[in-house]
Amino acid sequence: MTEENIEIVRQSYEAFNSRNLDLIGKLLHPDFELDLSNSMGFDRGNYFGERGLGRFFKSYWEAFESISIDVEELIGKGDAIVALIRVRGRGTSSGAEVDARGPHLWRFRDGRVVGLALYEQLDEALEAAMGAEARDARSAERSESVGEARWS
Numbered sequence: 116m117t118e119e120n121i122e123i124v125r126q127s128y129e130a131f132n133s134r135n136l137d138l139i140g141k142l143l144h145p146d147f148e149l150d151l152s153n154s155m156g157f158d159r160g161n162y163f164g165e166r167g168l169g170r171f172f173k174s175y176w177e178a179f180e181s182i183s184i185d186v187e188e189l190i191g192k193g194d195a196i197v198a199l200i201r202v203r204g205r206g207t208s209s210g211a212e213v214d215a216r217g218p219h220l221w222r223f224r225d226g227r228v229v230g231l232a233l234y235e236q237l238d239e240a241l242e243a244a245m246g247a248e249a250r251d252a253r254s255a256e257r258s259e260s261v262g263e264a265r266w267s
Contacts, residue, residue, distance in 0.1 A: 120223050132183045140165045150232035179204040194223040195244035
C-alpha cells in the first residue's frame with residue numbers, strides 16, 4: 116500500500132464528511148465504479164463515474180441529518196487497500212442513530228481511485244484485495260490481537 120494511496124483514502128473520507136464533492140471528483144479515475152451490490156441498505160447497487168458517486172453521496176446526505184465515516188485501520192498493498200471504517204449518523208426523518216463498522220475495498224489506477232466496494236465481512240474484502248492466502252494470514256493475526264467477534 117503506497118503512501119499516496121493511503122493519503123487518497125483519508126482525503127476521500129474527509130471529503131465525504133465535509134460534503135466536498137469537488138475534492139472527491141479530483142481523486143477519481145474516469146473509470147471509477149462504486150460497488151454497493153453487497154449493501155443491505157437503500158443504497159444497494161453500482162454507481163459509475165463522478166456523477167454516479169455524486170448522486171449516491173447526495174442521497175446519503177439527504178437521508179442523514181448527520182453522518183460521518185472514520186477510518187479505524189488500513190490494510191493492503193500496492194493498488195488495493197481495505198479500510199476498516201466506522202459510520203455514525205442520525206436519520207433525517209426518523210432521528211434513528213446509526214453506528215456501524217465494516218470494510219471498504221479501495222482500488223487504484225494511475226494514482227487515482229478506480230473502484231470502491233462495500234463488503235459485509237473483512238475476510239471477503241481481504242480475499243478480493245489480496246487473495247485467500249493473505250486473507251487467512253490477516254484473519255489469524257486479527258483474531259489473536261482483537262478477538263474474532265469484532266470483524267468476523
